[in-house]
Amino acid sequence: MMHVASRCPSIDTFLGELDSLGANITGDAVVEMLVRSRLGIDDVAPYVTPQADTYSRRRVARTEAYEVLVLTWLPGQGSGAHDHAGSVSAFKILSGTAHETRFARACDSLVDPIGSRELHDGEIGLDAGDVIHAVRNDRASKEPLVSIHVYAPPIPELRGFTSRAAEEVPAAAFLRRRLPHAPVVAIVGGGYSGAMVAAHLMRKAAHADQPLHVVMFDRQTSIAEGAAYRTPDSSHRLNVPASGMSAFPDRPDDFLRWASARDPSIGPYTFPQRHAYGEYLRTTFFEAVERAGAKCSIEIRPEEIDVVDRIDDGWRIRCSGSPRLEARVVVLATGHRRPLDPLHQRWSGSRARYIEDPWSSLALSAIEPNESVCLLGTGLTAIDVLQSLLRRRRTGAVVGFSRRGVLPAAHRETALPLIDPLRWLEPLLRPDGRITTRSLTRQLRRAIHAAEAGGQDWRQVVDGLRPHTSTIWRALPSDEGGRFLRHARAFWEAARHRMAPTVAREVSGALDAGIFRTAAARVIAARGALDGVALTVRRRGAPAPEVREFDWIVNCTGPGSGQGTGLPPVIAGLIGAGCLEGDPLGLGVRSTPEGLAMVRDRIIDNLVVIGSMRKADEWESTAVPELRVHAALAAEAVIQRILQPH
Ligand SMILES: Cc1cc2nc3c(=O)[nH]c(=O)nc-3n(C[C@H](O)[C@H](O)[C@H](O)COP(=O)(O)OP(=O)(O)OC[C@H]3O[C@@H](n4cnc5c(N)ncnc54)[C@H](O)[C@@H]3O)c2cc1C
Numbered sequence: 001m002m003h004v005a006s007r008c009p010s011i012d013t014f015l016g017e018l019d020s021l022g023a024n025i026t027g028d029a030v031v032e033m034l035v036r037s038r039l040g041i042d043d044v045a046p047y048v049t050p051q052a053d054t055y056s057r058r059r060v061a062r063t064e065a066y067e068v069l070v071l072t073w074l075p076g077q078g079s080g081a082h083d084h085a086g087s088v089s090a091f092k093i094l095s096g097t098a099h100e101t102r103f104a105r106a107c108d109s110l111v112d113p114i115g116s117r118e119l120h121d122g123e124i125g126l127d128a129g130d131v132i133h134a135v136r137n138d139r140a141s142k143e144p145l146v147s148i149h150v151y152a153p154p155i156p157e158l159r160g161f162t163s164r165a166a167e168e169v170p171a172a173a174f175l176r177r178r179l180p181h182a183p184v185v186a187i188v189g190g191g192y193s194g195a196m197v198a199a200h201l202m203r204k205a206a207h208a209d210q211p212l213h214v215v216m217f218d219r220q221t222s223i224a225e226g227a228a229y230r231t232p233d234s235s236h237r238l239n240v241p242a243s244g245m246s247a248f249p250d251r252p253d254d255f256l257r258w259a260s261a262r263d264p265s266i267g268p269y270t271f272p273q274r275h276a277y278g279e280y281l282r283t284t285f286f287e288a289v290e291r292a293g294a295k296c297s298i299e300i301r302p303e304e305i306d307v308v309d310r311i312d313d314g315w316r317i318r319c320s321g322s323p324r325l326e327a328r329v330v331v332l333a334t335g336h337r338r339p340l341d342p343l344h345q346r347w348s349g350s351r352a353r354y355i356e357d358p359w360s361s362l363a364l365s366a367i368e369p370n371e372s373v374c375l376l377g378t379g380l381t382a383i384d385v386l387q388s389l390l391r392r393r394r395t396g397a398v399v400g401f402s403r404r405g406v407l408p409a410a411h412r413e414t415a416l417p418l419i420d421p422l423r424w425l426e427p428l429l430r431p432d433g434r435i436t437t438r439s440l441t442r443q444l445r446r447a448i449h450a451a452e453a454g455g456q457d458w459r460q461v462v463d464g465l466r467p468h469t470s471t472i473w474r475a476l477p478s479d480e481g482g483r484f485l486r487h488a489r490a491f492w493e494a495a496r497h498r499m500a501p502t503v504a505r506e507v508s509g510a511l512d513a514g515i516f517r518t519a520a521a522r523v524i525a526a527r528g529a530l531d532g533v534a535l536t537v538r539r540r541g542a543p544a545p546e547v548r549e550f551d552w553i554v555n556c557t558g559p560g561s562g563q564g565t566g567l568p569p570v571i572a573g574l575i576g577a578g579c580l581e582g583d584p585l586g587l588g589v590r591s592t593p594e595g596l597a598m599v600r601d602r603i604i605d606n607l608v609v610i611g612s613m614r615k616a617d618e619w620e621s622t623a624v625p626e627l628r629v630h631a632a633l634a635a636e637a638v639i640q641r642i643l644q645p646h
Contacts, residue, residue: 008042008043008044008045010037010038010039010043011039011043011044011060013037014033014037014039014068015060015061015068017033017037018030018033018065018066018068018150019063019065021065022065023064023065024065025065025066025088025150025152025153026088027088027089027090027126027127027128027129030088030090030126030150030152031090031124031126034090034092034124034148034150035124039092039094039148040094041094041095041146044060044070044094044146044148047060047070047072048070048072048144048146049072050072050074050144051072051074051392052074053391054077055071055072055073055074055077055078055079055137056071056072057069057070057071057362057365058070058071058072058368059365059366060148062154062352062366063154064153064154065152065153066150066151066152066153066154067150067151067152067153067154067155068148068149068150068151069148069149069151070094070146070147070148070149071091071145071146071147071148071149072144072145072146073096073098073135073136073137073144073145073146073147074137074144075137075138075139075140075141075142075143075144076136076137076138076139077136077137078099078134078135078136078137079134079135079136079158080134080160080161080163080232081101081103081111081132081133081134081160081161081162081163082132082133082134082158082159082160082161083127083130083131083132083133083158083159083161083221084127084129084131084151084155084158084159085155085156085157085158085159086129086130087129087151087152087153087154087155088126088127088128088129088150088151088152089126089127089131089149089150089151089155090124090125090126090127090149090150091124091125091147091148091149091150092122092123092124092125092147092148093119093120093121093122093123093124093145093146093147094121094146094147094148095121095143095144095145095146096121096137096141096143096144096145096146097118097119097120097121097137097138097141097145098118098119098125098135098136098137098145098147099116099117099118099135099136099137099138100116100117100118100119100125100133100134100135101113101115101116101133101134102114102115102116102131102132102133103132103133103134103161103163104132105132105161105302106164106170106174107170107174107175107299107300108170108171108174108286108289108300109161109162109221109223109300109302110161110162110163110164110170111132111161111162111163111164112163112164113163132161134163135147155362156357156360156362156363157360157362158362159220159221159222160221160222160230160232161221161222162222162223162282171286171289171290171292172290172292172294173202173289173290173292173296173297173298174289174297174298174299174300176294176296176297177297178213178297179211179213179295179297181211182211182212182213182295182296182297183211183212183213183328183329183642184213184214184215184314184325184326184327184328185201185212185213185214185215185327185328185329185330185331185638185642186214186215186216186217186308186315186317186325186327186329186330186331187214187215187216187217187330187331187333188217188305188308188317188330188331188332188333188334188570189216189217189218189332189333189334189335189611190216190217190218190220190223190224190300190333191218191224191225191226191227191228191333191335191611192224192225192226192228192229192247192281192624192627192631193333193335193610193611193627193630193631194216194218194331194333194610195216195223195224195281195285196224196247196281196285196627196628196631197331197333197608197610197631197634197635197638198214198216198285198288198289198298199247199284199285199288199289199631200288200631200632200634200635200636201214201635201638201639202214202288202289202291202292202293202296202298203288203291203292204635204636204639205292205293205295205296205639205642206291206292206293206295206296207293208639208643209293209295210293210295210639210642210643211295211296212295212296212297212642213296213297213298213299214296214297214298214299215298215299215300215301215317215325215327216298216299216300216301217300217301217302217303217304217305217317217319218300218302218303219302219303219304221302222278222282223282223285223300224278224281224282224284224285225278225281225282226335226336227335227336227359227559228274228278229274229275229277229278229281230275230278230359231274231275231359231384232275233275233384233387233388233391234273234275235387235388235390235391235503235506236273236274236275236384236387236388237271237272237273237274237500237502237503238271238272238273238274238277238500239271239380239411239497239498239499239500240271240623240624240625241268241269241270241271241411241415242255242256242259242260242266242267242268242269242270242271242272243256243268243269243415244624244625245277245624245625246624246628247280247281247284247624247628248628248632249628249629249632250632254284255277255280256268258280258283258284259272259276259280262276268415269414269415271411271500271501271502271503301319301321301322302321303319303320303321303322304320305317305318305319305570306318306569306570306573307569307570307573308330308570308573308574309577310577310579311326313328313606314326314327314328314329314606315327315329315330315606315607317330328606328641328642329606329607329608329638329641329642330606330607330608331608331609331610331634331638332570332571332574332607332608332609332610332611332613333610333611334568334570334571334611334613335611335612336559336560336611336612336622337559337560337565337566337567337568337612338357338559338560338565338566339356339357339381339555339557339558339559339560340557340560340565341356341555341557342376342377342523342555342557343376343523343526343553343555346523346524346525346526347525347526347527347528348525348526348527348528349527349528349529350528350529350530351528352528352530353528353529353530353531353532353533353550353551353552353553354526354528354533354552354553354555355552355553355554355555356555357555358381358384358385358554358555358556363554364385364388364389364554367389367551367552368396368551369389369392369393369394369395369396370395370396371396371551371552372396372397372398372399372549372550372551372552373389373396373397373398373399373550373551373552373553373554374398374399374400374401374533374535374548374550374552374553374554375398375399375400375401375554375556376401376402376523376553376554376555376556376557377400377401377402377555377556377557377558378400378401378402378405378406378407378408378518378556379402379408379493379494379497379556379557379558380408380497380499380558381556381557381558382400382402382407382556383407383408383499383503383507384556385554385556386398386400386507386510386516387503387506390506390510390515394515395515396551397514397515397516397517398510398515398516398517399516399517399518399519399548399550400516400517400518400519400556401518401519401520401521401522401523401537402490402518402520402521403490403520403522403540404490404491404520404540405518405519405520405521405540406490406491406494406518406520407494407499407507407518408493408494408497408498408499409459409494409495409498409499410498410499410500410501410503410504411459411498411499411500411501411504412457412459412501413501416456416457416459416460417460418460418463418464419447419451419456419460419461419464420464421447421461421464421465421468422468424443424446424447425443425465425468425472428440428443428475429471429472429475433475435472435475435476435480436476436477436480436483437476437480437483437484437487437488438483440472440476440484440488441488444461444465447461448461448462458495459495459498462495462496466496466620466625469619469620470617470618470619470620470626472619473617473618473619473620474617478583478584478585481585482584482585485585519537519539519540520539520540521537521538521539521540522537522538522540523535523536523537524536524537524538524545526553531551532549532550532551532552533549533550533551533552533553534547534548534549535547535548535549535550535553559612559622565586567582571589571613574597574607575589578599579597579599579604579607580597580599580604580607580609581597581598581599581600582616583616583617585616587615587616587619588609588612588613588614588615588616588617588621589609589613589614589616590616590617591609591613591614591616591617593617593633594608594633594634594636594637595608595609595610595614595630595633595634595637596608596609596637597609605637605641606641608634608637608638610627610630610631610634611627611630614630618630
């Protein structure tokens with residue numbers, strides 16, 4: 001099952017010495033070993049595999065304590081500014097010259113260069129855990145750069161930073177001290193939701209001439225991007241066309257204008273790259289801070305917040321790496337919950353070949369093109385993973401398993417007008433309409449048949465329903481909500497969350513080539529070894545389970561929601577303290593239409609929730625077309641609370 005390139009004896013000796021260091025490997029010990037081992041380019045020849053699009057990373061070995069990689073960089077290839085998430089990182093140049101730039105993080109979370117150097121053949125670089133750097137092989141260089149890297153412990157994520165453009169300085173609001181008596185608003189989470197609430201707050205406070213100090217916490221290094229737009233993979237596309245992705249509800253063309261100014265081929269119905277959208281959000285956020293009034297200040301603290309305590313007239317945020325903070329208002333923008341682990345308690349043996357979180361930036365780079373991969377799930381996360389796997393010329397099979405084996409539908413190649421559902425929906429929503437999951441799906445099917453009979457497309461019906469989904473969700477009795485989750489959710493989501501046309505073509509190509517297959521099957525058990533996993537699955541309709549062997553299993557169930565999904569500690573703590581109320585379906589927490597927390601019908605007017613935790617009341621609360629409205633409403637609610645006499 002394993003397809004590891006044959007290793008030369010000096011590499012085996014090197015790995016043996018690393019093993020002898022035990023669990024706590026220090027940077028000095030690795031450097032000493034790299035010096036002593038005299039590893040050279042010939043020792044790593046099987047791992048030197050240049051790629052045209054980006055530098056290649058080949059895994060030599062991985063244990064709980066360390067990971068060893070060989071990196072090959074063609075002239076002009078390089079990394080962005082990144083750190084190693086606290087791991088020790090030591091590397092030796094085996095061929096060519098590395099240009100390393102080091103950075104320091106500034107108060108606005110961007111990084112500024114603080115020095116650079118060249119490392120030549122045989123030289124060693126070390127990061128004991130706190131270095132932010134970028135490495136490249138100069139464009140003018142004549143030869144590939146090859147380096148061997150040791151990370152201890154293995155890093156799940158190269159945390160990317162954005163470097164500031166030359167000669168720019170942080171916006172004044174980042175440099176300004178908090179004015180005495182300026183109320184503090186703490187925002188937990190700096191993804192789209194947190195960053196856009198901050199952007200609106202800056203504008204609204206300036207407009208009201210209101211002093212304000214905003215503190216935004218995020219454990220990640222990037223601002224506004226979150227898991228969705230942090231991806232460096234250029235094949236990952238938005239699943240909403242450019243015309244629907246403005247960050248602001250009152251300026252619907254904002255993103256389209258920004259994107260088409262940079263690339264005139266982008267039109268209203270283009271599905272741009274997700275990382276470009278991340279750049280738009282960052283730019284938008286920084287522009288808002290730039291325009292903040294003279295009485296406003298803002299801080300970004302790179303921290304995870306687990307505990308928020310209620311105090312007299314506000315909240316105390318317990319911080320681990322900075323002074324604790326007292327805030328008048330707290331905004332919870334914690335975003336997506338961790339994916340459900342479908343193999344929880346059904347796994348035995350080593351988990352070395354199980355990728356539980358496909359969004360951690362390095363997870364997939366360990367998979368070789370000839371290795372077989374099983375995707376658990378066949379939704380948009382599985383499509384993201386498939387696209388990343390297809391970046392390298394793939395010969396190993398990729399199989400996607402899900403209960404129904406249904407792939408997401410594709411967007412049409414051209415835009416079509418929405419079909420208004422009110423004629424059939426309105427009677428269901430009347431107080432005597434007794435809306436149920438069954439009546440809803442029956443009427444929706446009828447509307448689709450009618451549209452198709454008239455030469456229209458089912459997507460026009462589904463998209464026409466979207467502006468009404470929150471109203472429908474609120475009207476459904478809660479036992480009907482449960483019925484929807486059990487029986488209709490998978491079909492609704494496959495129809496509603498669709499692939500961009502370019503992505504759909506790539507997936508069809510992989511299906512036609514026989515590289516990708518899907519199956520309706522239930523995973524019963526997994527037995528992991530160091531070099532692969534035996535999966536026991538029962539296909540839909542099959543009389544007995546079968547055992548399938550894969551080199552890798554990737555959890556593609558996507559962001560978690562519903563019963564059995566763990567709540568972030570900060571949310572669980574606030575529920576425990578009676579400051580938030582969870583919903584019976586486990587989708588999130590109760591909130592008013594403005595996003596104010598609600599506990600047993602009592603509004604808590606200084607605690608605001610935004611993002612997927614609001615699915616409990618909104619259902620549609622995860623994508624930009626809804627979140628941009630929620631962010632504006634949430635900021636207005638915060639400002640109103642602050643303007644009240646203290
Ligand atoms: C792969 C993927 C693709 C998507 N594509 C699209 C698309 O094309 N169009 C669209 O409209 N929507 C898309 N979405 C939906 C997308 O999630 C939203 O558009 C939006 O990014 C959600 O932002 P958020 O801030 O609510 O959550 P997140 O992006 O999850 O951000 C939450 C942030 O909070 C931080 N955080 C969480 N807890 C804490 C804590 N306790 N302390 C400190 N920091 C914390 C996290 O580090 C994270 O940065 C996609 C989602 C995914 C997952």
